[in-house]
Amino acid sequence: AQSVAQPEDQVNVAEGNPLTVKCTYSVSGNPYLFWYVQYPNRGLQFLLKYITGDNLVKGSYGFEAEFNKSQTSFHLKKPSALVSDSALYFCAVRDGDNYGQNFVFGPGTRLSVLP
Amino acid sequence: DAGVIQSPRHEVTEMGQEVTLRCKPISGHNSLFWYRQTMMRGLELLIYFNNNVPIDDSGMPEDRFSAKMPNASFSTLKIQPSEPRDSAVYFCASSPWDSSSSYNEQFFGPGTRLTVL
Secondary structure (H helix, E strand, C coil): CCCEEEECCCEECCCCCCCEEEEEEEECCEEEEEEEEEEECCEEEEEECCCCCCCCCCCCCCCCCEEEEECCEEEEEEECHHHHHHHEEEEEECCCCCCCCCCCCCCCCEEECCC | CCCCEEEEEEEEEECCCCCEEEECCCCCCCCEEEEEEECEEEEEEEEEEEEEEEEEEECCCCCCCEEEEEEECCCEECCCCCCCCHHEEEEEEECCCECCCCCCCCCCCEEEEEECC
């Protein structure tokens, strides 16, 4: 069975500083990994995904994520945080060797960027 | 592109009443998902459809919940009778799908906030 952990419920960072939101996963086959962001009273928005190839994936709004197979991690990063990045962030995994459609979402990490 | 459309955006009802939530997926997407989000349980997958056929409904809480997809452009999630513990935000999502790939991201609607008094 696949699973996702986001070890931090809350991450606080000062505006202009780099940010990291952590994600680790467990899957039996090849991992397909995704990051989504949820702003207040909105649905989830896709940020980026890793399927294969370069371990560093670039996505929307200046975000990037690094796939690390040995550590089974897919941490979300941004070099310089903005106050507008404050939101709830979800990591998700799908087993790439199983054609079933289920994503498994992590519990979410609330990011607060302080001015 | 209009995105995934959900209605109503807010629903307040009394315990015991029937509630119907509606979803229109993005045109051309043939997978549709219903999720429920609460503070206590996070984001839970309730059911998903491929090509209008329910594939996995193991997340549906109990028989009071039912979902249908009569055609490629419309789905409903019905709760009958509703209970206060059903209060949550219900999201519909869609994605393109074919048997050779499972890497397509899902596109979420804005959600329906349900309050059962």
